[in-house]
Amino acid sequence: MKGGSRMENERIRTGISHAVHISTNTATGCRHCRFSIDGKRFEESVNHYVEEHGYKVLHIVTETDRDSPGQLRRYSLAVVGK
8 A cells, every 4th residue: 555554554643633734825833833834845844843843744645726717726735743
């Protein structure tokens, strides 16, 4: 199975009670400190939660949707949790 086995994925999620979505489509602030979570600094934002606040990466994916004029738009999304 691509991305790890089901048991491995369940083990990673064990004990997760809080999840945060990080997207290249939005900008926000860290829920724990004053760090700016910016879509243009996607990797840095994910690493911030992992290194500074002890989160685990639960899921990373590229998604596609359409904007209001109907143009395709791609963005990356990460879910981290602890």
